[in-house]
Amino acid sequence: xxxxxxxxxxxxxxxxxxxxxxxxxxxxxxxxxxxxxxxxxxxxxxxxxxxxxxxxxxxxxxxxxxxxxxxxxxxxxxxxxxxxxxxxxxxxxxxxxxxxxxxxxxxxxxxxxxxxxxxxxxxxxxxxxxxxxxxxxxxxxxxxxxxxxxxxxxxxxxxxxxxxxxxxxxxxxxxxxxxxxxxxxxxxxxxxxxxxxxxxxxxxxxxxxxxxxxxxxxxxxxxxxxxxxxxxxxxxxxxxxxxxxxxxxxxxxxxxxxxxxxxxxxxxxxxxxxxxxxxxxxxxxxxxxxxxxxxxxxxxxxxxxxxxxxxxxxxxxxxxxxxxxxxxxxxxxxxxxxxxxxxxxxxxxxxxxxxxxxxxxxxxxxxxxxxxxxxxxxxxxxxxxxxxxxxxxxxxxxxxxxxxxxxxxxxxxxxxxxxxxxxxxxxxxxxxxxxxxxxxxxxxxxxxxxxxxxxxxxxxxxxxxxxxxxxxxxxxxxxxxx
Numbered sequence: 092x093x094x095x096x097x098x099x100x101x102x103x104x105x106x107x108x109x110x111x112x113x114x115x116x117x118x119x120x121x122x123x124x125x126x127x128x129x130x131x132x133x134x135x136x137x138x139x140x141x142x143x144x145x146x147x148x149x150x151x152x153x154x155x156x157x158x159x160x161x162x163x164x165x166x167x168x169x170x171x172x173x174x175x176x177x178x179x180x181x182x183x184x185x186x187x188x189x190x191x192x193x194x195x196x197x198x199x200x201x202x203x204x205x206x207x208x209x210x211x212x213x214x215x216x217x218x219x220x221x222x223x224x225x226x227x228x229x230x231x232x233x234x235x236x237x238x239x240x241x242x243x244x245x246x247x248x249x250x251x252x253x254x255x256x257x258x259x260x261x262x263x264x265x266x267x268x269x270x271x272x273x274x275x276x277x278x279x280x281x282x283x284x285x286x287x288x289x290x291x292x293x294x295x296x297x298x299x300x301x302x303x304x305x306x307x308x309x310x311x312x313x314x315x316x317x318x319x320x321x322x323x324x325x326x327x328x329x330x331x332x333x334x335x336x337x338x339x340x341x342x343x344x345x346x347x348x349x350x351x352x353x354x355x356x357x358x359x360x361x362x363x364x365x366x367x368x369x370x371x372x373x374x375x376x377x378x379x380x381x382x383x384x385x386x387x388x389x390x391x392x393x394x395x396x397x398x399x400x401x402x403x404x405x406x407x408x409x410x411x412x413x414x415x416x417x418x419x420x421x422x423x424x425x426x427x428x429x430x431x432x433x434x435x436x437x438x439x440x441x442x443x444x445x446x447x448x449x450x451x452x453x454x455x456x457x458x459x460x461x462x463x464x465x466x467x468x469x470x471x472x473x474x475x476x477x478x479x480x481x482x483x484x485x486x487x488x489x490x491x492x493x494x495x496x497x498x499x500x501x502x503x504x505x506x507x508x509x510x511x512x513x514x515x516x517x518x519x520x521x522x523x524x525x526x527x528x529x530x531x532x533x534x535x536x537x538x539x540x541x542x543x544x545x546x547x548x549x550x551x552x553x554x555x556x557x558x559x560x561x562x563x564x565x566x567x568x569x570x571x572x573x
Contacts, residue, residue, distance in 0.1 A: 121219075300362050378447075494569065
């Protein structure tokens with residue numbers, strides 16, 4: 092198969108892309124889906140939703156085509172192992188000997204047949220074959236693609252693995268890598284893991300955080316409902332609103348209340364983190380990994396604008412996102428600080444902050460429902476590198492927080508090696524620090540939010556609240572006498 096021409100042109104002018112060539116035209120949605128999936132295969136760091144948006148601009152695709160492409164790609168990524176099993180049933184010798192571009196086209200067909208009811212199977216098959224031709228596949232490969240795609244379309248019903256507790260069967264059924272299923276079982280037990288996996292491919296809940304410096308939750312809710320936006324108060328966080336669907340997110344982002352800085356789009360679990368900081372009037376607080384600014388601006392809001400909040404990030408380009416959100420939300424008590432300045436303060440052992448938030452770079456396993464590509468991006472080796480970076484950030488914070496101060500450590504991951512293990516290593520190196528046990532009052536009194544702490548006193552949303560993102564939060568405090 093001639094793939095060189097495709098690789099040379101895939102990010103160039105759309106008119107030279109094989110999938111945009113003359114002859115029978117592919118639907119824009121399937122062309123977008125192919126490009127985004129191929130890009131993710133080549134660059135696992137790619138965000139597929141952003142990739143689809145980028146290709147949509149190149150192809151001048153409509154919003155409807157962009158939505159369909161997103162649905163197709165997410166269906167592939169949420170069900171990849173299960174879909175591959177359907178394809179393997181018609182391939183002697185398995186998929187190892189099948190060119191990857193052929194497999195990707197078959198995955199697109201299978202996702203449309205089994206998970207998108209409104210897509211006619213014949214259309215999925217015909218366009219996959221046409222895409223194969225435009226990609227320069229050989230006649231033999233086209234025949235193979237056509238034969239397997241048609242058998243998948245005729246199958247209609249999914250072949251499921253045995254309903255067992257074997258990690259391999261659970262991995263295929265819910266399309267989560269086997270090693271990650273084993274981590275869940277080791278951490279949560281089999282029953283809780285099954286409950287979590289049964290929800291892992293559902294649509295996520297979409298939530299807003301009211302900017303309480305400018306409005307109240309009740310006023311914001313009334314404002315949105317007046318314009319037909321379906322929302323309701325969160326029963327998890329005091330200032331949160333839950334939207335009825337992803338479509339409502341697009342609507343609120345064009346609503347005057349967004350441009351007026353009345354809210355920030357943020358998952359309820361993510362909103363919990365700032366409450367653990369418990370900002371007080373007159374305190375000086377640092378958000379060490381602040382971009383894009385959601386938690387830093389929330390800390391400022393919870394302090395009533397009466398605490399001094401500083402935000403930094405080791406990726407200083409991303410601080411521009413913080414600046415944009417500060418400007419929109421009107422968070423006057425928050426200022427940006429360069430990473431080099433923070434390192435200089437640490438080198439001098441400045442210890443000038445009452446509290447430091449570390450929303451640490453992590454595997455993002457807890458966001459799999461929202462970002463299904465995460466499960467195919469991470470590996471046990473990448474987890475080790477992340478854990479080393481997380482320990483470095485905690486060691487940096489120790490040099491910046493005042494005696495008797497506190498460090499709030501959070502990840503959007505439920506995994507022990509990014510949370511309990513990191514905290515245990517930190518405490519061995521800094522024995523004067525301990526983990527605080529209580530849940531902040533605003534969360535403990537909110538219905539359904541009093542989530543149990545783990546044995547090591549880490550607050551976790553998974554598996555107890557599987558409908559939320561999987562966050563872990565720990566508050567580290569220092570004995571000032573040591």
